[in-house]
Amino acid sequence: MQLNRTSHKQNIMVDHVSLSLIDWSRGQFALTAIYHWIFVPLTLGLSIIVAIMESIYVRTGDPAWKRITRFWLTLFGINFAIGVATGIILEFQFGTNWSNYSWFVGDIFGAPLAIEGIMAFFLESTFIAVMFFGWDKVSKRFHLASSWLTALGANLSALWILVANAWMQYPVGMQFNPESARNEMVNFWAVLFSPVAVNKFLHTVSSGYVTASVFVIGISCWYLLKKRHMDLAKRSILVASIFGLATSLLLAFTGDGSAYQVSQKQPMKLAAMEGLYKGKQGAGLVAFGILNPSKRAGDNADAFLARVEFPKLLSFLGYRNPEAFVPGVDDLMKGGFRPGYDHVNILEKEHTFSVEEKIIRGKRAVSALGAWREAKTAKDTVKCQAALAELRTNFPWFGYAYLNAPESVIPNVPLTYYSFHLMVYLGLFFILLFAMVLYQVTKDRIENRRWLLRLAVLSIPLVYLASEAGWVVAEVGRQPWVIQDLMPTMAAVSRIDASSVIITFWLFAALFTILLVAELKIMTRQIKLGPKEGGTN
Amino acid sequence: MFELLSTELLQAYWWCIISVLGSLLVFLMFVQGGQTLIYTIGKTEPERKMLVNALGRKWEFTFTTLVTFGGAFFASFPLFYSTSFGGAYWVWMAILFPFIIQAVAYEFRSKPNNLLGHKTYEWFLIINGLLGTLLLGTAVATFFTGSSFLVDRSALTNLADPIISRWMNPAHGLEALLNWRNVALGLSVFFLARVLGSLYFMNTIADEEILLRSRKQVLFNIIPFVVLFLAFLYGIMIRPGFAVHPDTGVIYGEMNKYYHNLVQMPIVMMFLASGVVFVLLGVALPLVDPVKNGSSGFWYAGAGTFLTVFALFCMAGFNNTAYYPSGYNLQSSLTIYNSSSSRYTLVAMSYVSLMVPFVAVYVWFAWRAINRRKIDAAEMDGDGHAY
Numbered sequence: 001m002q003l004n005r006t007s008h009k010q011n012i013m014v015d016h017v018s019l020s021l022i023d024w025s026r027g028q029f030a031l032t033a034i035y036h037w038i039f040v041p042l043t044l045g046l047s048i049i050v051a052i053m054e055s056i057y058v059r060t061g062d063p064a065w066k067r068i069t070r071f072w073l074t075l076f077g078i079n080f081a082i083g084v085a086t087g088i089i090l091e092f093q094f095g096t097n098w099s100n101y102s103w104f105v106g107d108i109f110g111a112p113l114a115i116e117g118i119m120a121f122f123l124e125s126t127f128i129a130v131m132f133f134g135w136d137k138v139s140k141r142f143h144l145a146s147s148w149l150t151a152l153g154a155n156l157s158a159l160w161i162l163v164a165n166a167w168m169q170y171p172v173g174m175q176f177n178p179e180s181a182r183n184e185m186v187n188f189w190a191v192l193f194s195p196v197a198v199n200k201f202l203h204t205v206s207s208g209y210v211t212a213s214v215f216v217i218g219i220s221c222w223y224l225l226k227k228r229h230m231d232l233a234k235r236s237i238l239v240a241s242i243f244g245l246a247t248s249l250l251l252a253f254t255g256d257g258s259a260y261q262v263s264q265k266q267p268m269k270l271a272a273m274e275g276l277y278k279g280k281q282g283a284g285l286v287a288f289g290i291l292n293p294s295k296r297a298g299d300n301a302d303a304f305l306a307r308v309e310f311p312k313l314l315s316f317l318g319y320r321n322p323e324a325f326v327p328g329v330d331d332l333m334k335g336g337f338r339p340g341y342d343h344v345n346i347l348e349k350e351h352t353f354s355v356e357e358k359i360i361r362g363k364r365a366v367s368a369l370g371a372w373r374e375a376k377t378a379k380d381t382v383k384c385q386a387a388l389a390e391l392r393t394n395f396p397w398f399g400y401a402y403l404n405a406p407e408s409v410i411p412n413v414p415l416t417y418y419s420f421h422l423m424v425y426l427g428l429f430f431i432l433l434f435a436m437v438l439y440q441v442t443k444d445r446i447e448n449r450r451w452l453l454r455l456a457v458l459s460i461p462l463v464y465l466a467s468e469a470g471w472v473v474a475e476v477g478r479q480p481w482v483i484q485d486l487m488p489t490m491a492a493v494s495r496i497d498a499s500s501v502i503i504t505f506w507l508f509a510a511l512f513t514i515l516l517v518a519e520l521k522i523m524t525r526q527i528k529l530g531p532k533e534g535g536t537n
Numbered sequence: 538m539f540e541l542l543s544t545e546l547l548q549a550y551w552w553c554i555i556s557v558l559g560s561l562l563v564f565l566m567f568v569q570g571g572q573t574l575i576y577t578i579g580k581t582e583p584e585r586k587m588l589v590n591a592l593g594r595k596w597e598f599t600f601t602t603l604v605t606f607g608g609a610f611f612a613s614f615p616l617f618y619s620t621s622f623g624g625a626y627w628v629w630m631a632i633l634f635p636f637i638i639q640a641v642a643y644e645f646r647s648k649p650n651n652l653l654g655h656k657t658y659e660w661f662l663i664i665n666g667l668l669g670t671l672l673l674g675t676a677v678a679t680f681f682t683g684s685s686f687l688v689d690r691s692a693l694t695n696l697a698d699p700i701i702s703r704w705m706n707p708a709h710g711l712e713a714l715l716n717w718r719n720v721a722l723g724l725s726v727f728f729l730a731r732v733l734g735s736l737y738f739m740n741t742i743a744d745e746e747i748l749l750r751s752r753k754q755v756l757f758n759i760i761p762f763v764v765l766f767l768a769f770l771y772g773i774m775i776r777p778g779f780a781v782h783p784d785t786g787v788i789y790g791e792m793n794k795y796y797h798n799l800v801q802m803p804i805v806m807m808f809l810a811s812g813v814v815f816v817l818l819g820v821a822l823p824l825v826d827p828v829k830n831g832s833s834g835f836w837y838a839g840a841g842t843f844l845t846v847f848a849l850f851c852m853a854g855f856n857n858t859a860y861y862p863s864g865y866n867l868q869s870s871l872t873i874y875n876s877s878s879s880r881y882t883l884v885a886m887s888y889v890s891l892m893v894p895f896v897a898v899y900v901w902f903a904w905r906a907i908n909r910r911k912i913d914a915a916e917m918d919g920d921g922h923a924y
Contacts (some may be wrong), residue, residue, distance in 0.1 A: 017698055028814075077644055084600065085640035092607055092622060093631055099623020100700045104693075106615025107878045114612035115889050117605030122896045125597035126903045132922040133594055146903075177879070181690035181701065182615075184879035363696070370694035402696055447728050494623030495700040496709060504630055511634070515641055518652035525650035 021498040022490050025097045028505045032089045033475070034468060035512045039083035041467050044158055044205055045212020046076045049153035051144075052239055058144050066169075068232050069134075071531035072216065075523060077132060086512060097501065101482050101492035105157035108174050108185045109164055116160035124153030132521075158205050166197035168266045168483050169474075176395055178372045178388065183486070196261050203254035206247045207467055210430055213244025214456075214463040217437055219527055221456035224447045229530050235440045245434035251427060256317060262477075263318030263326070266484060267339055268409060269477035271329045272416035274314060277303045279337065284309035285317065286421070291414050297329045297407065326457045327352075329410055353405040355395075358485075362400030365391055399481065402491040413480040419469040419476070426466035433459055539887040547883040549855070551613035554890055556850035558606040559677070560843045563726060565599035566673075567737045567839070568592050570758075571732025572639075572666035573827045575659060578738060585659070586647075586917050586924075591741045592662075592734075593643040593924040594907055598900065600640065612886050616688065616876035617861055620702040624686050625676065626711025632672045639665035643924045666734075667727065674726030676710070678719035680853040681773040681795060685865035691828045705865045721769040721909040724818070728762035729842060732820060736835035739823060743911035748831060748883050752823060755834075759820045774799075779862035781872045798852045805855070809848035815841025 038084070050072050055067035095102050101108075130138060138146070167173075173190030174183045185191065217240045220233035236444060262270045270276075274290050276283065289307035294414035312322040319326070319340040327339050335354035368390035375383035403409065437456060440446035446453070480488040539547065570593045579585035611618040622629050638661035645651045646658040685705040693699050706712045713719045735754040738747055778794020781787070791797070799806045819838025823831045854860040859870035877883060910916075917923055 017700065073773070078648070081641045081644035084597075087639045088600070088604055088636055088640070089633055091604060092629060095607075095611065095618045095622025096626055097623070097628055099619035099702055100620035102611065102615055102623070103701050106611060106618060107882050110608070110612035110615050110618065110878065111882055111886055111889075114605070114608035114886060117601065117608040118889060118892050118896060121601045121604055122900060125601045126851050126900050129549075129597065129907055130903050133907050136919075136921060137909060142906070181693045185882045185885065188881075188885045253694070366694050366696065370691065373691055373694070402699060491699045494619075494626065494628050495698075495703045496623070500626055500709065507634070511637060515637075517646055518641070521650045521652050522645060522648045526648070527647075 017493060017495070018498055019490075019491055021496070021501060022493055024498055024505055025493050026489055028097060028501055028508060029090075029093060030475070031505065031508055031512070032086060032093060033471065035508075035516070036086040036090055037468060037471050038464065038516070039079050039086065040158070041208035041464075042079050042207030042215055043076070043083050043154050045210070045243075046072060046079070046215065047154045048209065049212055049216055049240060049243060050076055051147040052243065053236075054144050054147050056239075058140050064231060064235070067531050068235055071232065072236070073131065074526055075219075078436035078519060078523050078526065079130065082515055085515065088509065095494075097494050097496075098482065098492050099494035101487060104487055104492070105168075105171075105174075105183050105483055107182055108167060108171075108191060111185065111188070112160040112164040112167075112191075116157050116354065120153045120160060122153075124150055124157065127153065140400035155205055158208070159201050162201045162204055163192055163194075163197045165474075166200045166480075167191055167192055168261035169200075169478055170194055170196040170261070171483050171486060176391070176398070178369055178391060179376070181369070181373075198263060199254055199257040199261055203251065203258050204470075206251040206254060207470055209247035210244055210251055210427075211463045211467050213240040213247065213434065214430060214443075214459050217433075218457050218460035221437075221446075221453040222527070223530070225450065225453045225457070227447075230447065232446075234441060234446065237437060237446065241434050241438035241441060245431070248427070248431045248434055252431065255424070255427060258520045259317050259515055260320070263339075266478060267327050268332050269330070269411065269416070269473075270318060271327065272411045272413045272477050273420040273473060275303050275376075275413060275417045276314075276326065276328040277330050279326050279331040281315065281325045281341075282312045282323050283314040283318075283326040284311045285313035289421075291417060293414070297333060297410055329413070333406060333410075352479060355400070355403075357411050358397040358400040359406060360404055361394045362397040362402075365394035365398045366401040368394065372518055374413065382489040388457055395486075397485060399483065399486040401486050402488050403480070404490070408480050408488070411477050416473055416477040419472040423466050423469040423473060426462055426469075430459070430463065430466075463534065539884045542884075542887075543608040544880045544883070545874065547880065547887060548877045550887060550890075551609075551877065551883060552850070552854045552860070552873045554893070555606070555610055555613065556854070557846050557893075558602060558609055559850055560846035562602045562606050562673075563600065563729070563734070563846045564839045564842045565595070565602050566670055566726065566730040567733030567835075568596045568599045569666040569669045569734070570727070570732065571734030571737055572662040573727075573731060574738075574751075574754055575662065575735055578735070578747055578754060580746070580750075583917065584744070584747060587742050587744060587747065587912050587914065588644065588738060589643065589659070589662070590917065590924050591738060591912050595737075595904075596639065599873050600636065603636065609886075613878055613883065614871070614873070614876045615878060616702070617871055620686055620688060620871065620876075621676075621684075621861065623702060624704030625679075625684065625713070626704075627708065628672060628676055628710030628713060631668060631711075632676065635661075635665040635668040639669070646924055660828060666730070668717055670727040670730045671678075671723040673723075674801075675713050675719045675723035678716075678722035678769065678847075680779070680850075680860050680862075682713075682718050683779065683862040683864035683870075684710075686863045686868040686869060687866050688863075718769055718772040721765045721772060725762055725769060726756045728765065728860075729816070731758040732762060732816075733835065733838055733842065736819060736823070736838050739831045740833075740835040741908060741912055743913045749757050752831075755820055755823070763817075777871055779859040779867070781857045781859050781870075781874075783857050786872070786875065788862070788867045788872070790867070794858065795852050798856045798858060802851065802856055805848050805851040806842045808851070812841045812844030812846075814849060815844060817841070 050069055053069040057069055127146040127149040131150055134143050172194050173187035175186050177184045216236050220236045223229045223233040272285055287308045287310055290305045292302055292305050295301045295303050314326055315324040316322045324340045327337055331337050333355050335352045337352050366388045372384055372387035375387055440449050482489055482492040575588045585646035598915040639842050642658040642661040646655050650691045687703050690701055692701050700706050732755055735751040738751040774796040780789055780794050816838045819834045819841055823834040854873050859872045861871035863869040
């Protein structure tokens with residue numbers, strides 16, 4: 001129990017946070033998040049679709065609807081289990097792999113995670129047991145209520161984790177405390193109702209609803225192609241296409257909201273989404289474009305090999321003004337512009353800093369923190385106040401101090417750009433798909449439109465692709481920030497050997513892949529068995 | 538109303554909540570204990586099916602409690618979250634992996650075309666039952682025996698290496714297994730979970746063979762539990778504990794600290810004593826009168842487990858004690874005062890904690906609704922959902 005100061009100092013001198021540790025930690029988080037996100041959207045949406053189907057059963061008393069409900073519930077259960085398995089790792093990974101982050105913002109970030117557990121997970125796990133085991137044990141109405149409460153629990157959990165995520169992208173409602181060396185919450189409601197959080201929640205859950213709708217339609221269309229379970233398939237398609245059409249419109253609407261929020265709060269992410277290097281007034285939205293792979297920030301090469309754009313649309317979407325200035329990567333690096341200005345307010349003072357300037361200011365903030373702590377120990381109140389003032393003035397750029405080079409604020413542009421555009425194309429396609437399917441099923445001739453049935457089946461992998469692409473945009477596009485402008489990944493990691501993270505990375509990769517294969521095999525078998533023979537729930 | 542409480546009271550309140558969640562978690566680990574017994578108590582396939590299904594209706598409560606325990610610890614004592622999880626990396630990873638495989642095991646086990654075969658999924662359950670209990674118990678024991686870490690908030694100003702908490706033992710948590718006291722508590726949790734699991738089977742399943750074998754397992758497992766748990770208690774009480782000076786916050790070694798904590802907090806002593814009595818009562822009742830009390834033993838032993846673990850948490854965190862001590866640097870040790878969230882967050886989260894009783898009520902309601910009728914072989918062959 002004795003303190004060994006000398007070895008501690010030696011340790012500090014030889015150790016530094018290695019790049020390999022950061023990259024493997026990022027890789028591990030990305031891996032678990034991507035795997036988790038394979039299963040969560042379906043849970044979010046299918047829980048509601050199942051609850052709707054059961055409501056119809058309870059209202060009409062038609063046993064066919066009960067059979068349909070139980071069939072989709074079987075698939076729901078298989079998917080749910082593996083979502084839970086991947087989810088627990090995500091929560092604890094904030095601690096295991098991002099310990100400095102956990103301290104720096106745990107005072108704000110921990111709260112939604114805890115609320116998620118208390119408010120959402122218990123609801124979900126309690127009533128899902130009733131859903132599966134309660135058919136003959138509880139009344140019809142109690143069972144139906146359980147189904148809705150499970151759906152509510154799933155969606156509430158999405159709310160809280162997305163509030164947490166939104167806060168990382170747009171930190172609000174907090175103040176830095178130099179004594180505890182962390183950010184502390186000062187306004188819970190600002191965190192909960194931040195515009196980024198509200199929009200992110202709606203956009204993400206509606207993407208889950210669309211995923212589940214495409215899933216239900218796709219499988220049902222497969223039955224129609226095989227001429228099996230025709231009645232179940234058509235009824236399921238009817239429910240899913242109405243639900244899907246409504247929510248895909250919400251998805252598009254909140255997608256627009258997302259782009260607006262990103263323009264305002266994370267202009268670098270927006271620039272990457274659009275492959276925009278040189279900003280301009282009246283910027284167009286790329287309708288179709290192939291990026292120039294040799295393009296680098298700051299050079300004069302054209303960013304695109306080929307491009308078709310909607311004129312002025314990016315300015316309009318980002319700033320609600322077709323003439324507004326949208327900064328590109330180069331502008332954000334160099335600074336000296338005012339985002340959103342047009343020829344009307346061009347005279348306003350330009351005040352955007354270059355990244356280099358932000359780094360200088362960030363370093364000022366960090367050394368002011370050091371000065372504050374020293375003055376505090378020396379009980380020098382005058383120096384304390386001066387240091388605190390310096391810290392507060394420069395705190396908005398605190399995280400820039402830890403960057404190795406100014407260029408590290410640029411995320412992976414091609415990955416962000418292609419993911420964004422793929423997501424948008426597919427999102428628009430799904431609206432069309434739902435409309436066509438709904439039209440054909442209400443005319444009762446969908447089984448004759450075999451091309452549409454095939455297209456619907458093919459859409460299942462596409463909807464997963466779109467959904468993952470959305471996360472790539474949100475998370476790759478904000479690199480290197482764990483908390484926008486306040487903490488980059490290199491200051492957020494846990495101090496462990498890169499080799500440990502490499503081992504756990506591959507363990508997770510192997511385990512999740514095996515479980516995914518098992519899940520797909522089980523799921524496809526249950527679908528092939530169909531409701532009659534395989535409806536074992 | 539929580540605004541009126543002092544920060545110290547809020548911190549104590551949150552340590553109580555953490556203790557409640559931790560105690561519930563250990564009680565709910567009857568699922569893990571039961572999982573390690575599926576081959577011992579279940580000799581035929583139909584018997585195993587009943588066992589797995591009896592546990593399969595409850596496993597998510599344990600899992601959710603674990604996740605909530607983690608989340609609540611993060612929200613109320615974030616320095617613990619960052620120091621322990623980021624430092625004792627391997628021990629926490631070794632705890633988490635078995636929970637990943639548990640989460641799919643029930644659902645996938647009996648499904649056709651499940652890639653690994655139903656035996657593999659059953660082994661997933663056994664591994665989860667063994668490692669989950671043993672390692673979680675070992676990790677909690679370090680609350681009393683200490684770990685090797687350093688917390689330096691000034692590190693944030695070191696641009697090349699700004700990490701505040703650092704673990705000083707290269708085994709990153711696995712070194713806890715080298716201290717017999719830690720292992721004694723880990724094994725106590727393991728054997729206690731098996732006692733609870735057996736009692737749960739007696740509570741839930743209507744089957745003569747299973748009843749007989751479960752009763753035997755209760756006996757087999759209660760003895761090592763009692764021996765190991767008493768050894769652990771003795772082991773932590775005869776050595777110096779980690780005390781914190783109430784005025785200066787300085788942490789120092791105090792001989793027989795945990796014994797003093799019991800004496801100075803008689804209510805905790807009462808929890809501990811009554812907890813142990815309840816566990817023994819829960820074990821004894823079904824043995825004395827198997828017909829009538831086969832079922833209620835589970836609830837007695839469950840309540841006893843809750844009280845015992847709650848007392849342990851109180852001993853670790855209250856009465857000016859550092860609950861997560863560092864033997865490497867005493868002053869880095871975490872107390873409920875130096876590791877908590879800000880006052881604002883504690884108040885906000887205290888309002889959230891008012892939901893806990895509601896959650897408890899609906900969990901109880903749903904539990905009763907599902908367990909109204911005991912599981913029997915006929916139900917397993919019916920058209921209801923079965924794992």
